[in-house]
Amino acid sequence: MPAKNPMVATLSAGAVLAGVALSATSAVAQGLEVSAEVSAEVRYFADGPLYAGQLDRWQPSFVFEPEILWSNEDGKHQVAILPFYRGDTRDEEREHFDLREAYYRFNSDNDWSVTLGLAKVFWGRTESRHLVDIINQTDAVEDIDEEDKLGQPMVHFNVLKGWGTLDFFLMTGFRDRTFPGRDGRLRFELVVDTDDPIFERDGRRAAPDFAARYSHYVGSWDFGVSVFHGTSREPRFAIDQAGGRIRPVYDLITQGSIDVQYTKDAWLWKAEAIVREGHGRTFFAGVGGFEYTLYQVLGTGADLGLLTEYQYDDRQDGIVVEDFGAENAALFPGGPPAGTAVIAAPITVADNDVFMGARLALNDLQETTLLVGGTIDVADQSTGMFVEAERRLGEDWAVELQARLFLNADPDNFLFVFREDDFLNLRVTRYF
Amino acid sequence: MKTVRLMTAASLLALGVNVAPVCAQEAEAPSAPPAGDASAFAADPAARGETPEAQKGYDVSARSDRTDVGFGDSKVAAKMVLRNAAGQESVREFTFSTLEKVDESVGDKTLIVFQSPRFYDGTALLSHANILDPDDQWLYLPASKRVKRISSDNKSGAFLGSEFAFEDFTTTELNKYTYKYIGEEEVDGMMTDVIERYPRYEKSGYTKQRAWVDQDIYQTRKVEFYDRKGDLLKTLTLSDYREYGGIWRSHLFAMVNHQTNKETDLQFEEYQFKTGLDAGDFEQNVLTRLR
Numbered sequence: 153m154p155a156k157n158p159m160v161a162t163l164s165a166g167a168v169l170a171g172v173a174l175s176a177t178s179a180v181a182q183g184l185e186v187s188a189e190v191s192a193e194v195r196y197f198a199d200g201p202l203y204a205g206q207l208d209r210w211q212p213s214f215v216f217e218p219e220i221l222w223s224n225e226d227g228k229h230q231v232a233i234l235p236f237y238r239g240d241t242r243d244e245e246r247e248h249f250d251l252r253e254a255y256y257r258f259n260s261d262n263d264w265s266v267t268l269g270l271a272k273v274f275w276g277r278t279e280s281r282h283l284v285d286i287i288n289q290t291d292a293v294e295d296i297d298e299e300d301k302l303g304q305p306m307v308h309f310n311v312l313k314g315w316g317t318l319d320f321f322l323m324t325g326f327r328d329r330t331f332p333g334r335d336g337r338l339r340f341e342l343v344v345d346t347d348d349p350i351f352e353r354d355g356r357r358a359a360p361d362f363a364a365r366y367s368h369y370v371g372s373w374d375f376g377v378s379v380f381h382g383t384s385r386e387p388r389f390a391i392d393q394a395g396g397r398i399r400p401v402y403d404l405i406t407q408g409s410i411d412v413q414y415t416k417d418a419w420l421w422k423a424e425a426i427v428r429e430g431h432g433r434t435f436f437a438g439v440g441g442f443e444y445t446l447y448q449v450l451g452t453g454a455d456l457g458l459l460t461e462y463q464y465d466d467r468q469d470g471i472v473v474e475d476f477g478a479e480n481a482a483l484f485p486g487g488p489p490a491g492t493a494v495i496a497a498p499i500t501v502a503d504n505d506v507f508m509g510a511r512l513a514l515n516d517l518q519e520t521t522l523l524v525g526g527t528i529d530v531a532d533q534s535t536g537m538f539v540e541a542e543r544r545l546g547e548d549w550a551v552e553l554q555a556r557l558f559l560n561a562d563p564d565n566f567l568f569v570f571r572e573d574d575f576l577n578l579r580v581t582r583y584f
Numbered sequence: 585m586k587t588v589r590l591m592t593a594a595s596l597l598a599l600g601v602n603v604a605p606v607c608a609q610e611a612e613a614p615s616a617p618p619a620g621d622a623s624a625f626a627a628d629p630a631a632r633g634e635t636p637e638a639q640k641g642y643d644v645s646a647r648s649d650r651t652d653v654g655f656g657d658s659k660v661a662a663k664m665v666l667r668n669a670a671g672q673e674s675v676r677e678f679t680f681s682t683l684e685k686v687d688e689s690v691g692d693k694t695l696i697v698f699q700s701p702r703f704y705d706g707t708a709l710l711s712h713a714n715i716l717d718p719d720d721q722w723l724y725l726p727a728s729k730r731v732k733r734i735s736s737d738n739k740s741g742a743f744l745g746s747e748f749a750f751e752d753f754t755t756t757e758l759n760k761y762t763y764k765y766i767g768e769e770e771v772d773g774m775m776t777d778v779i780e781r782y783p784r785y786e787k788s789g790y791t792k793q794r795a796w797v798d799q800d801i802y803q804t805r806k807v808e809f810y811d812r813k814g815d816l817l818k819t820l821t822l823s824d825y826r827e828y829g830g831i832w833r834s835h836l837f838a839m840v841n842h843q844t845n846k847e848t849d850l851q852f853e854e855y856q857f858k859t860g861l862d863a864g865d866f867e868q869n870v871l872t873r874l875r
Contacts, residue, residue, distance in 0.1 A: 187702065221875050232875060257873070263864040265873055273872075274729040299728070310873070317869040369720070369868060374733045417718070418737040447738040455741070517666065517674050517745050519703070547675070547701050583702035 184222045191215040191581040195337075202572040203341050205334040213240040217252075230257040234303075238294070245333030245346065246293040251303045264311045270303030273321075275365060275378055277413045277422040280461045280507035280527060281439045284378060284409040284424045287363060289327035289385045296338055296556075296570075297538075302327045316368030326357040326383050329400065338573050345397040350390060350483050352403045353383060359404075375412040380405070386498035388431055388469070390483070393491040401483060401494065405430030418445045422461075431497040432473075437465035439502070457511040459525070463502035471496040501566045504530045518543045532562035536570075552579040628688065631759040631784065641763030641779040645795075648802040649758040655831045657683045657861040661853040666746050669845040676700060676744050681859075683866050690714060691757045693866040697874060708871050711736070715759050716785055724871035731871050740789025746848040747818060747839040749789055752809075760785050766794070771805050774798045790817070801825070803832055816842055828857055 195211040220233040234253040240246040255269030276284040287304055294300035305325035311318045331344035353359040361382025368375065387400035407428040414421040423440030441461030449456045473494045481488065488494075509525030520543040528535045537557040544550045554577040561568040632642040664676045677700040683693040691713025698704040706726035713719045719736040739751040761781035769778050776796040783790060791814050796806040803825055811817040818841050822834040837850040864870065 187705070223875070230873075230875065259873060272729045274731075277732075310869075312864055312867050312869055312873075314863060314867070317867070367869065369733070374868075413733055415733050415735060418735050420733070420735060445735060445737070447741050453742050453745070455738070515742055515745055517668075519745070544701060544703050550703055583705075 184220075186218070186220050188216070188218040188584045189581055190217075190584070191579050193577060193579045195575050195577045197337055197572075198574040198576070199572040201337070203339070206337055206339075207242040207335050211240070211242045211337070213238055213242075213246065215239075228259050228261075230259065231255070232257075243293070243333050243336035245331060246336055248291075248293065248330060250291065252301075253303055263313055264309070267306070267308040267310070270305050271308060272301055272303060273308070273319075275376060275409075275411065276424050277374070277376075277411045278424050278439045278441070278461055279422075279443065279459055279509070280441075280525075281424075281463050281502050283426050283437055283439055284376070284411045286378075286380050286385060286407060286409075287321060287323070289329055291330050293330040293332055293336070302330070316366055319363075319365040319367075321361070321363040323361040323363070323382065324358055326359070326361070326402070328357075328402075329385065329387055331400075337575070338570055340398060340569050342391065342396060342398045344389070345392075345395075345399055348397075349387065349400040349402060351383065352401070352483065357383075359383060372415045373412065374415070375410065378407075378409045378411075380407045380409075384430060384498065388498045389495050390488075391472075391493045391495070392489060393493065394489060403430045418447065419443075428467075432468050432471075433496075435465070435467040435497065437467065437500075437502075439463045441507070453515040455513045455515060457513070459507070459509040459511070461507045463505045463507065463527070465500050465503045467497040467500065467503075469495060469497040469499040469503075499566050501529070501534075501536070502527070506530060518545065529562070529565055529567075532565050534561045534565035534567045535559040536567055548583045550581045550583070552581070553577070554579070628759040631762055633762050635764075637765045638763055640765035641781070642758075644765065644777045644779055644797055645761075645763055645781065646758055648797050648804065651802055652831060653684075655684055656858040657681070658855050658857050659859050659861075660833075660855045663851045663853075664744065664746055664748075665849045665851070666744075667847045667849075674745075676704075676746075681861060681865070683861055683863065685713075685757075688715075688757070688759060691719070693863075695866060706875055708874055710866060710868060710871060712866070713757060715757055722868040722871060724874070726875065729872060731868055733868075737787060739785070739787045746850075747841045747844075747846055748837075748848055748850065751783075751785075751788060751790075752820070752839075761793075768799075769796065771796050771798070774800065774805065776805060801832055803834070811843075818842065826855075828855055831857065 191214060193213050193215065197209050197211070200208055216237045218235055222231045223229065232253045232255055234251070236250045236252045238246060238248055251270050253271055255267050255271045257265055257267040259265045273287040274285055275287070276282045282298065287306070288301035289304065290298045291300040291302050292298070304323055304327060306321050306323045309320045328346055328349055331346055332339040334343045351357070359382070361380070363378065363380040363382070365376055365378040382404070384403045384405040387402050390399040390401050392399055405428055407426055409424065409426040411424040412422070420443040422442070423438065425436070425438040427434065427436050439461055441459065443457055443459045446456045446458070448454070473496050484492070505527050507525060507527040509523060512522045514520040521541070523540040524538070526535055526537040535558070537559060539555045540552065542550065542552040555575070557574045558567055558570045561571040627642065627646065632639055659679065659681045661679050662677070666674045676698070678696050678698045681695040685692045693713070694711050695708060697708045698706070708724040710722045710724070711719050721734050721736045723732050723734050724730070725732070740749050742748070743750050743753065761784055763782075764780045766778040766780055769776055776798045778794065778796055780792050780794050782792050789812060790809050791812055792810045794808040795804050797804050804822055806822070807820040808816060809818040809820070818839055821838045822836070823838070824835040825832050826835060833852065833855050835852045839848045839850070841847070
């Protein structure tokens, strides 16, 4: 048959499409593909601010995300450039630019590849918490769900064989976690001073991180085993009471993890577990549960998914170290400022919690979905709830409505700091 | 939680991806079937049955299926046009890559990558078809870089809101059915063998399918689908057959739902065969390298 080669990159009106060009030796689309998403967003907080300086109720913003993808004819060489910009007039810390991805990848004929540059990598199985996912830093000003990630500079070597997948990572150029500024909502009473972090390691952001992962599937089982050694993406906090600020503390850690999923009929059983050394006492954390889908409910084409997961974490994030000890004192070469207290581990709300959620997918032409969920603390019943509804509007538009509620927050639960931050977020996206 | 997008996509795309096999099986073989290749397959006695009608039905389907032997791998761009009873249209575009099964005890491997709507650009679905066990399927979400194993349980659900059910794509393997030979009938000037086939796999939305296979190049020309109550649900018409070095492919699958009056056309561009794809291109983690 005549090998037809529709390798035509068509540029049109700022948008593009390289179309459905098919490459010769891989399933990778080839040619140049340029596109973009622009979103307008507004958050409405149900209550006025709790802390001095915080914005009141309305927080409009926008997001601009271009996407430039290129691959040569045989798919061996790939380049991706995905910038991200959020404009936010109310919180200057939330107004930020990032290169989510900016990499070159070489795909060999022998099932291995090398990626150089800023990239995003996801590890894990569960829905309510991503314990195992450690390569990329969280972009915490985007949302509090830890789903948004910053691009990580890396050399990533990947081997894909019949016996499984091996990944090796060498990383430098540590990315600091983002935090809301003084004007922002969804923060602590004290503002996190992202300009003055503390690093345990001498090289600070240049100190190299290493990671490796093996993942595979056997029958109905999918699993992964991973290790990481380097600077923790999660900071713990040094509370500078005199300065009225929080300083992030980035420790050197070693983490081992496993993640597994068992798929049987309409049931997905999932679990993740980590052991981490480096923030005081070595700790364990796990999350596990199921996702069960009822297809074509009530005689319609809609699907209803039910999710339940249990979250456990025994880190010492409730312990404030007042007298430091040698390990913490070393973080402050000139001696710690008076009145400084250090929390022994990065804080988490997921220490002993149950997540339950339900997702309705109408499977209509506009792909309407509704997701409702909540995480409740078993010990004190502090609850974080959310609703997310999304649908397309025609071929090029989509709209998403999101709500977060913080209910029954116990003063001893970290959720307590968000108790006045219930909000509604409307997002309208145009695809180019 | 951005699970919304994830799960939406999962349910939308939870199809079992073997569109190409639809063609692969239905679109059969050249007028000179490769007898040598075909005889390399041993019929599955449970699928072939015992009565003469069952065996003849199986043999007609097997002849059709086996003339496709040796296509190796293929790639094709596809466009799905959905039309409701009022005539309003909606379009989805994607590419299919297919790797031929090694023998009839397993199924083909298929990768679908979506281009439009832009909402789903880059979303991909990988399927390893099995015969009586559920297919193995993984969904890839480009925004989160997540590869997620999904359930292939939703066989009778609609694929991307279309009139195609997931099982219309995934359950095209010969041994997923038992058969019965009905007789001969003329369709559009062609003599065809008419067979009925009955799903052996669980959770089908059909009690039976009636298929018309022409006697010249052994292509499936038409399929009627009967629902769980035994009523006629849909008719699929396959046309625009083109030959690629002895392998035939339909380039237009037109599905009409008689109960809702909705229609879906599945149109294929020119196929490419033997493009050099191998098993490594269909491992689940290759999804992270698509772009």
